[in-house]
Every structure is written in structure tokens, then in C-alpha cells.
Amino acid sequence: xxxxxxxxxxxxxxxxxxxxxxxxxxxxxxxxxxxxxxxxxxxxxxxxxxxxxxxxxxxxxxxxxxxxxxxxxxxxxxxxxxxxxxxxxxxxxxxxxxxxxxxxxxxxxxxxxxxxxxxxxxxxxxxxxxxxxxxxxxxxxxxxxxxxxxxxxxxxxxxxxxxxxxxxxxxxxxxxxxxxxxxxxxxxxxxxxxxxxxxxxxxxxxxxxxxxxxxxxxxxxxxxxxxxxxxxxxxxxxxxxxxxxxxxxxxxxxxxxxxxxxxxxxxxxxxxxxxxxxxxxxxxxxxxxxxxxxxxxxxxxxxxxxxxxxxxxxxxxxxxxxxxxxxxxxxxxxxxxxxxxxxxxxxxxxxxxxxxxxxxxxxxxxxxxxxxxxxxxxxxxxxxxxxxxxxxxxxxxxxxxxxxxxxxxxxxxxxxxxxxxxxxxxxxxxxxxxxxxxxxxxxxxxxxxxxxxxxxxxxxxxxxxxxxxxxxxxxxxxxxxxxxxxxxxxxxxxxxxxxxxxxxxxxxxxxxxxxxxxxxxxxxxxxxxxxxxxxxxxxxxxxxxxxxxxxxxxxxxxxxxxxxxxxxxxxxxxxxxxxxxxxxxxxxxxxxxxxxxxxxxxxxxxxxxxxxxxxxxxxxxxxxxxxxxxxxxxxxxxxxxxxxxxxxxxxxxxxxxxxxxxxxxxx
Amino acid sequence: xxxxxxxxxxxxxxxxxxxxxxxxxxxxxxxxxxxxxxxxxxxxxxxxxxxxxxxxxxxxxxxxxxxxxxxxxxxxxxxxxxxxxxxxxxxxxxxxxxxxxxxxxxxxxxxxxxxxxxxxxxxxxxxxxxxxxxxxxxxxxxxxxxxxxxxxxxxxxxxxxxxxxxxxxxxxxxxxxxxxxxxxxxxxxxxxxxxxxxxxxxxxxxxxxxxxxxxxxxxxxxxxxxxxxxxxxxxxxxxxxxxxxxxxxxxxxxxxxx
Numbered sequence: 030x031x032x033x034x035x036x037x038x039x040x041x042x043x044x045x046x047x048x049x050x051x052x053x054x055x056x057x058x059x060x061x062x063x064x065x066x067x068x069x070x071x072x073x074x075x076x077x078x079x080x081x082x083x084x085x086x087x088x089x090x091x092x093x094x095x096x097x098x099x100x101x102x103x104x105x106x107x108x109x110x111x112x113x114x115x116x117x118x119x120x121x122x123x124x125x126x127x128x129x130x131x132x133x134x135x136x137x138x139x140x141x142x143x144x145x146x147x148x149x150x151x152x153x154x155x156x157x158x159x160x161x162x163x164x165x166x167x168x169x170x171x172x173x174x175x176x177x178x179x180x181x182x183x184x185x186x187x188x189x190x191x192x193x194x195x196x197x198x199x200x201x202x203x204x205x206x207x208x209x210x211x212x213x214x215x216x217x218x219x220x221x222x223x224x225x226x227x228x229x230x231x232x233x234x235x236x237x238x239x240x241x242x243x244x245x246x247x248x249x250x251x252x253x254x255x256x257x258x259x260x261x262x263x264x265x266x267x268x269x270x271x272x273x274x275x276x277x278x279x280x281x282x283x284x285x286x287x288x289x290x291x292x293x294x295x296x297x298x299x300x301x302x303x304x305x306x307x308x309x310x311x312x313x314x315x316x317x318x319x320x321x322x323x324x325x326x327x328x329x330x331x332x333x334x335x336x337x338x339x340x341x342x343x344x345x346x347x348x349x350x351x352x353x354x355x356x357x358x359x360x361x362x363x364x365x366x367x368x369x370x371x372x373x374x375x376x377x378x379x380x381x382x383x384x385x386x387x388x389x390x391x392x393x394x395x396x397x398x399x400x401x402x403x404x405x406x407x408x409x410x411x412x413x414x415x416x417x418x419x420x421x422x423x424x425x426x427x428x429x430x431x432x433x434x435x436x437x438x439x440x441x442x443x444x445x446x447x448x449x450x451x452x453x454x455x456x457x458x459x460x461x462x463x464x465x466x467x468x469x470x471x472x473x474x475x476x477x478x479x480x481x482x483x484x485x486x487x488x489x490x491x492x493x494x495x496x497x498x499x500x501x502x503x504x505x506x507x508x509x510x511x512x513x514x515x516x517x518x519x520x521x522x523x524x525x526x527x528x529x530x531x532x533x534x535x536x537x538x539x540x541x542x543x544x545x546x547x548x549x550x551x552x553x554x555x556x557x558x559x560x561x562x563x564x565x566x567x568x569x570x571x572x573x574x575x576x577x578x579x580x581x582x583x584x585x586x587x588x589x590x591x592x593x594x595x596x597x598x599x600x601x602x603x604x605x606x607x608x609x610x611x612x613x614x615x616x617x618x619x620x621x622x623x624x625x626x627x628x629x630x631x632x633x634x635x636x637x638x639x640x641x642x643x644x645x646x647x648x649x650x651x652x653x654x655x656x657x658x659x660x661x662x663x664x665x666x667x668x669x670x671x672x673x674x675x676x677x678x679x680x681x682x683x684x685x686x687x688x689x690x691x692x693x694x695x696x
Numbered sequence: 697x698x699x700x701x702x703x704x705x706x707x708x709x710x711x712x713x714x715x716x717x718x719x720x721x722x723x724x725x726x727x728x729x730x731x732x733x734x735x736x737x738x739x740x741x742x743x744x745x746x747x748x749x750x751x752x753x754x755x756x757x758x759x760x761x762x763x764x765x766x767x768x769x770x771x772x773x774x775x776x777x778x779x780x781x782x783x784x785x786x787x788x789x790x791x792x793x794x795x796x797x798x799x800x801x802x803x804x805x806x807x808x809x810x811x812x813x814x815x816x817x818x819x820x821x822x823x824x825x826x827x828x829x830x831x832x833x834x835x836x837x838x839x840x841x842x843x844x845x846x847x848x849x850x851x852x853x854x855x856x857x858x859x860x861x862x863x864x865x866x867x868x869x870x871x872x873x874x875x876x877x878x879x880x881x882x883x884x885x886x887x888x889x890x891x892x893x894x895x896x897x898x899x900x901x902x903x904x905x906x907x908x909x910x911x912x913x914x915x916x917x918x919x920x921x922x923x924x925x926x927x928x929x930x931x932x933x934x935x936x937x938x939x940x941x942x943x944x945x946x947x948x949x950x951x952x953x954x
Contacts, residue, residue, distance in 0.1 A: 049835075051833055055839065055843050055845065230840060661839075661845055662845050664842045
């Protein structure tokens with residue numbers, strides 16, 4: 030009886046898993062995998078790719094320069110799977126890996142120890158081809174000719190790697206890898222380690238290749254002719270969130286009569302080298318938090334003493350990928366498919382990166398090309414003036430004539446030369462040293478709490494960062510009120526509360542009950558991931574909380590408000606919320622009415638089916654079957670080859686013996 | 697551990713048995729049929745013993761390691777006894793079938809002797825037993841890794857292959873000895889087969905000290921091989937004639953066709 034079989038059944042029983050126990054003896058599966066995936070646009074593919082049956086390599090930890098030599102030239106067991114310490118994750122090392130055939134893949138340790146002073150995998154000139162500056166508009170300012178916005182950018186996120194790159198965020202998992210390396214792969218006295226060696230296999234095979242045009246063409250062919258269509262890539266998409274101080278009729282598209290609107294905007298998304306990792310604290314959260322605090326400060330006053338103009342608040346999704354959200358909104362406005370159109374827009378104020386002010390002044394960026402027009406110039410100067418009044422903050426405009434930083438406002442300028450400003454904490458290039466990277470987190474924003482605070486106390490503690498953002502929010506709120514034509518006497522009532530800001534700040538820092546801060550990557554939206562992204566929902570519900578009114582509708586009425594004559598589905602949206610938790614844990618749900626709406630944020634290129642468009646974003650994300658990683662031991666090739674040789678011996682004498690059976694068995 | 701190990705272990709485990717099949721059994725359809733029937737009988741015995749084992753494990757206390765080890769030993773012993781019981785059952789069935797075959801066939805002599813049946817049924821038992829022993833392990837040997845990351849011995853695959861080879865050949869020899877003992881009513885022969893089968897199965901509990909399990913198994917294998925050779929009608933003189941290639945002269949001298 031095969032004892033092994035019995036053992037197999039017993040182990041299967043113990044572990045409760047149906048897979049073979051021999052497999053468990055061989056492989057250690059790594060649970061938390063953070064891959065780098067392939068993204069495509071009209072002309073290129075970026076990101077990482079593995080072969081379809083995974084890439085295997087002998088582990089080697091890259092800690093010193095001699096390790097780099099070992100991996101790239103002198104090590105006797107190529108290909109290697111590199112465990113890269115944080116300090117070595119830079120452009121020069123990754124390019125050398127890319128050009129070498131001895132590297133099977135890279136696993137990068139993500140930690141703060143050994144982190145360089147700056148790290149930005151984004152390009153030096155973000156969104157340079159889809160902004161407003163081009164050959165025909167401000168050609169001397171295009172392509173960051175005037176000011177390089179992200180000089181610390183090394184462009185790693187936009188390189189194409191033919192091996193998988195994973196991130197190791199979990200310290201325990203990194204420890205497992207290190208232990209395996211130390212037990213089996215360490216060099217003793219400079220000589221090569223002996224077999225068996227510890228190896229790792231990474232699976233992250235991407236289905237899409239070349240560019241979006243190719244991928245969408247193949248997907249269309251599949252959809253048309255295949256019984257079981259295999260989609261290869263999906264456009265990046267999600268939702269923009271918008272609201273207004275006076276409700277707008279959502280079913281009346283096109284020009285809104287008698288509406289002059291001041292737009293206040295910020296972005297909702299971020300990105301990094303790895304998939305779905307984008308803490309984006311300074312890059313995005315600072316803007317979101319400021320705009321939410323602005324709305325909280327401004328909204329009550331606009332209901333009591335409404336200014337003549339409407340104020341339209343908008344959070345744009347997908348701005349990191351060639352302005353997906355803002356280009357879609359502008360496109361809808363021009364096509365008369367939105368609640369307002371470009372003729373309704375009076376001016377625009379955008380909040381850029383405002384978190385790293387550190388007590389210094391705030392900067393107002395404007396577009397010099399449109400300001401060559403007298404009337405636009407006057408309006409912009411007026412707007413600047415309003416920002417400088419009535420605040421404790423100093424605001425300045427940059428001394429040299431320089432272009433706008435990358436911002437959603439650029440897409441509006443492409444359609445119409447409206448007056449507008451972009452607020453930022455930087456004069457020329459970004460002060461954010463970790464722009465669009467995994468290290469742009471709460472620590473980067475200097476959100477620190479005194480030691481010994483409980484989580485509940487932290488929720489209401491006013492950090493310095495919160496106070497700084499609250500000041501910016503007060504400034505923005507007051508100037509928006511003035512810009513909308515409101516009276517100066519009401520301005521003193523407009524103040525942002527740092528407590529609200531600190532609570533909102535909690536969305537940017539890790540919390541005990543959550544496994545890490547929320548990530549702001551746009552993702553694939555409703556077609557693939559269900560309803561909107563969690564961050565989009567979060568902002569939507571906070572806005573509903575800040576600007577909405579509680580009604581006493583029942584749940585069914587809340588879901589079908591058009592049946593009631595007092596409610597108007599065109600002007601408002603209705604949310605059935607679960608309410609705060611009471612003392613004994615029960616919740617009393619209720620219906621909130623607010624003028625907060627979601628609008629689709631998918632690039633117009635996909636509606637127009639112009640997959641190779643130069644004007645709109647064409648970013649898509651590849652599909653894949655499985656992304657996983659595992660480690661195991663590998664034996665030497667000699668041992669593998671020796672075993673079949675043994676077998677030859679047994680076969681040779683067989684035929685001879687069978688021919689002699691008669692003689693062998695005669696009595 | 698890659699394709700090379702897969703093929704190596706497959707050939708080690710099944711090579712001799714497949715060679716035996718190809719050169720001595722494949723040409724005669726009757727032998728093939730009895731081989732497959734033998735394999736089926738072994739399969740039924742495995743099914744019964746797994747059923748009993750499964751039920752006892754479900755009833756038992758899953759957290760107690762000693763109880764589980766005890767159950768494992770019980771399962772092994774029960775399985776060995778059931779296999780031998782089914783071997784006996786197959787012997788009785790073959791005896792009955794032989795009478796029937798004789799009645800049906802045109803010739804006077806039996807189309808297949810009981811000794812050939814013993815060999816064929818033993819080999820059938822061996823094939824099925826080997827398959828269940830090693831196929832699971834072979835499929836995992838195809839992947840890129842080898843056993844050892846948790847500290848187990850690296851020689852897992854090759855030891856399993858050699859053990860399987862021994863088991864297959866042992867089943868063949870046990871078959872021959874068993875049937876011969878039943879024919880001659882030598883019950884101590886039956887006992888020896890059962891006991892040696894128990895010893896070989898239980899000695900695998902010594903694993904992962906593979907030398908502790910493989911060496912006794914191969915010693916028993918050589919002993920059983922010699923015994924089976926003698927049971928089948930061989931002798932030392934015939935062996936010497938065969939090996940020194942004087943068999944042709946011997947046959948001519950005795951007017952026997954080659």
C-alpha cells in the first residue's frame with residue numbers, strides 16, 4: 030500500500046485544502062503581491078510583463094555594488110530574481126537590469142529605511158502632449174521649455190520592462206525571502222553558493238501588447254466574431270464628482286439660461302509605478318481636503334446670502350493619465366451634453382498641490398498666452414486681487430512669465446480662453462519630492478500627531494498640516510464668494526474649520542482598522558469593478574453630508590423620489606444613508622437630499638473610437654489571468670540529467686532475457 | 697523540478713515493468729486481459745481500504761497527532777491485508793475461469809498456465825499499485841521547484857521512484873510465490889508473502905531516512921526474486937547455462953526446439 034497516499038490524504042485533511050501536500054512541501058506561496066502592470070496609450074506600452082508560465086530566477090539580494098556586479102556579470106547561476114533594497118530602486122540600476130539578459134525579475138522592498146531624498150517615477154514634464162501648450166499655442170512654453178515642473182522625475186513609470194517587477198510591502202514576507210536567501214544563497218568566503226538554491230517565480234502575464242490601437246482592434250475582433258470573446262484591455266475610467274451652490278437641472282443639457290458659473294476644481298487621482306498604489310498625499314489629497322473644507326466653509330453662507338453667480342465645484346478623476354476627467358467634461362460641455370456649457374463659465378479657480386506650504390506663501394499660476402488678450406488679462410488680475418484680500422496668507426504670482434503647471438484648467442483653456450488661476454505651494458518646480466510615487470504619503474505631508482494619542486483623539490487633534498490647509502481653504506472660499514459677486518460684508522462668516530480638515534486628513538493616513546491608506550489610482554470603473562471607485566464614493570458622500578439636507582422620506586420614497594411632488598429628481602440626488610452608530614450599536618438610516626452628482630470620466634477618444642487620438646487620453650490597462658508569486662528550491666542541472674541515465678541500464682538486458690525464458694525455466 | 701526529473705523518475709519507476717509488459721505480455725491478448733483484471737482487483741481492494749480509513753478518520757479526533765499516526769498505521773496494515781485477500785480472491789476466480797476456458801477452447805491443453813497467470817496478475821497488481829504511489833508525486837515534479845524549502849530531504853522524488861520500482865517488482869514476485877503456495881497448499885508460503893508485504897509497507901514509516909526504508913525493501917526484493925525464480929521452475933544450473941550462452945548446445949542435445 031502506498032504510504033505516501035495515506036499521508037497525502039491526512040495532510041489534506043489537516044490543512045483543509047484540496048491541493049497536493051507534495052506541492053506544499055515544495056512551494057511557499059506569497060500572499061500579498063503588489064505587481065507592476067502594463068498600460069498602453071496610442072503609441073506605446075509601459076509597465077512590466079512576465080512570460081505566460083511565470084519567470085523563475087535564483088534569489089539574490091541587491092544591497093551593495095558588488096551584488097550588482099554579481100547579478101549582471103559574474104554570478105554563475107543566471108537568471109537571477111533580484112530582491113532590491115530601497116536605495117537601489119532608481120533609474121540607472123533599473124535600466125541596467127532592463128538591458129541585461131541575466132535578470133528574470135525584480136522584487137522591490139518598499140520601506141523608508143534607505144530611501145533617497147527624492148524619488149519620483151513620473152516624467153519631468155507631466156501630461157506634456159495633452160495640455161494647452163503646443164506648437165500652435167505658446168510654442169516657446171510647450172514641453173516644459175520654460176519651467177521644468179518635476180525635475181526630480183526619473184520616468185521609470187513610463188518605461189517598458191520585459192520582466193515582472195513586484196513590490197514587497199509586507200515586512201513579514203520580506204523576512205521570509207531574506208531567510209530563504211540567507212539559508213541557501215549566501216556566498217561563503219567569496220565563492221559561489223552551492224545547489225540547492227532558493228528561487229522565486231513571479232506570474233504577471235499581460236494580455237495586451239504594442240499600443241491601445243492594436244489592443245482595441247483585437248478586442249473588437251474578439252467581440253464581433255468569437256463565441257467567448259476575450260477582452261485584452263480596458264480603458265481607464267471612473268467618475269467625476271460635481272456639485273453646485275445653486276442646484277442645476279440635470280436633465281436639461283446644453284446651455285443653462287441665466288447661469289454664470291465660477292468653477293472651483295481639483296483632481297481626485299494619483300498613480301505610482303505599481304498597480305493600485307497611489308497614496309498621493311501631497312499630489313492629490315491636499316487638494317481634495319482643501320476643496321472639501323472650502324465647500325464646508327462656503328456652503329452655509331451661499332444659502333443665506335446667495336451671490337449672483339453659481340459656484341460649481343468639481344473633482345476630476347484620471348488627471349494623471351492625460352486629463353481623462355477634465356477632457357471628458359469639456360467635451361460634454363462642447364457637445365451640449367452637460368448641465369452647463371462653455372458659455373456659462375465665467376472663470377475658474379483650480380487647487381493644485383497645496384500641502385507643503387510650510388508657512389510660506391501660496392502661488393497663483395496663470396496662463397501668459399491667454400493673458401495677452403486685454404479683457405482676459407483684466408479678469409485674471411481681478412481674480413488675483415480677490416485672492417489677496419482679507420486673508421492672513423500671502424499669495425504671490427510668479428515673477429517670471431511661465432506657463433501653467435499641469436492642471437485640469439489647461440483642458441478648459443484648450444476649448445475657450447477663460448480667465449482662471451491655479452493655486453499651488455510651488456513657485457517654479459514642484460516642492461513635492463515624491464510626486465506620483467508610493468512614498469507620497471502622510472509622512473510626506475508632515476501629518477504628525479503627538480505620541481500617546483488614541484485613534485479617537487487623533488481624529489480631532491488639529492495638526493499643523495490641518496491648520497495650514499484650513500487657512501488655504503478659508504482663502505479659497507472667500508475669494509470664490511467674491512468672484513461669484515458676493516458682498517464683502519459676509520466674508521467674515523466664511524472660515525474653514527481645522528477640525529474638519531484633520532478628520533478629512535484621516536483619509537490619507539493608515540488606520541488600525543484599515544490595512545493601509547486608501548489608494549487613488551483611477552482603475553477600470555463600472556464595467557469591470559462594479560460601481561464607482563471607493564475614493565469617488567467617499568468624496569460623493571462627504572459632499573452630500575456637507576451640502577445636503579436630511580429629509581424624512583422612507584427608503585422606498587428615497588429610491589423613487591419622482592413619485593412625490595415635493596421632491597425633484599432633476600435638481601437633486603437622494604442618498605439612503607445608514608447614519609451614525611448610536612451607543613448600543615444600532616443605526617438609524619435616513620434619506621439625504623443633495624445636489625451632488627457623478628459624471629462619467631472616460632476619455633472621449635473611446636466614445637469617438639479614435640484609439641490613436643493625439644488630442645485626448647488613450648490610456649488603457651491590460652487584462653491578465655493571474656498575478657502571484659512563490660518561492661522554492663531548485664536543484665542543479667547535473668542531478669536532473671543523471672536520473673534518466675540510470676534508467677537506460679535496466680532496459681538493455683530485458684530483451685536478451687526474454688529470449689531465453691525457455692532455458693531458464695526448464696526443470 | 698522540470699521535465700528531466702519527471703521523465704527520469706517515470707522511467708525509473710515504470711521502466712522495468714513496462715519492458716516486461718512489452719516483451720512478455722503484450723503479444724498475447726489473453727495475458728493482457730488477465731493483467732488488466734488483476735489491476736482492477738487491486739483497485740477494488742484500495743477502494744475498500746480507503747473507505748474504511750476515511751470513515752475512521754472522520755470519527756476520530758483530528759487534533760490528536762498520536763491518534764492520527766495510530767490511524768495511519770492501522771490503515772496501512774488493513775490495506776495490506778485487504779490486498780492479499782483480494783489476491784487470494786483473484787486466485788480462486790482464475791482457477792474457476794481456467795476450467796471454463798478449457799471447456800470452451802478447441803485444444804486439449806490450457807491456453808494459459810497457472811504459473812503464467814500468477815506472473816501476469818502479480819504484474820497487474822504491481823502496475824496499479826505503482827501508479828497510485830507515484831503519479832501524484834510525478835505531476836508535482838514537473839514544476840520548477842524541488843522538495844526542500846521546509847527542510848525535507850532533497851532526494852524525495854528519486855527515492856519515491858525507486859520505492860515504486862521495488863513495489864511493482866515485489867508485487868510480481870509475490871504473485872508468483874502466492875499462487876504457487878496456494879497450488880501446493882503450502883500455507884507458510886502465503887504467510888511469508890503477507891508478512892514480507894507488511895514489512896515493506898511498514899518500513900516506509902522510517903522515511904525521510906530513505907536508506908532505512910529502501911535498503912530493507914531491496915533486500916526483501918532480492919530474496920523474493922530468488923524465491924519466485926525457484927517457484928517458477930528455475931534452478932542454478934539453468935541460470936549458469938543461460939548466462940554462459942551454452943543454452944543452444946544444451947537444447948540441441950536434448951532435441952528441444954528453440
